Amino acid sequence: MNERVKIVEQKLLSDNWYTLNKVTFDYQTKSGEWQRQERETYDRGNGATILLYNKEKQTVILTKQFRMPTYLNGNEDGHLIEACAGLLDKNSPEECIRRETEEETGYQIQKVEKVFEAYMSPGSVTEILYFFIAEYAQNMKVSDGGGHEEEQENIEVLELPFEKALAMIAFGDIKDGKTIMLLYHLRLQGIL
Secondary structure: OOOOEEEEEEEEEEOOOOEEEEEEEEEEOOOOOEEEEEEEEEEOOOEEEEEEEEOOOOEEEEEEEEOHHHHHOOOOOOEEEEOEEEEOOOOOHHHHHHHHHHHHHOEOOOOOEEEEEEEOOOOOEOOEEEEEEEEOOHHHEOOOOOOOHHHOOOOEEEEEEHHHHHHHHHOOOOOOHHHHHHHHHHHHOOOO
């Protein structure tokens, strides 16, 4: 525990979907002075994301779905192109990402490679995201994917040339942080 942080109070503001808390705490600065601060923290659990790639075809598998927060913030149709992802739901990151990959993309993958972990919005969201990559082949396709109907995901599965996906970042067609990070990871590592 950090001796320079003393939590004074945590107040639940909402637990409608996930948990929103107001945290009051004392923080000791470098000068030794104690400051009282307040922050709201949104806890939705931790998650995992994966980018499927095919070296032979030079392609990647992405998803497209409606995201209300982006719609409210100026994304005209609200759809976002993303790497497959999901919440851990008490599973290990590896178990989660295998499950989510099959549910969302229809590919049943065996070997996944964890490449890094990252906090995506640490100013207000507690989530840490585990990043994976995996090779896919057509014989791994076991369903159409699309997510669970009861979860109202309505996911479209996209197979795109890797170079086109990279160009879509520059043109503003891919704006999702986790997806951009994974695409650039493949490029930086010389995988595609």
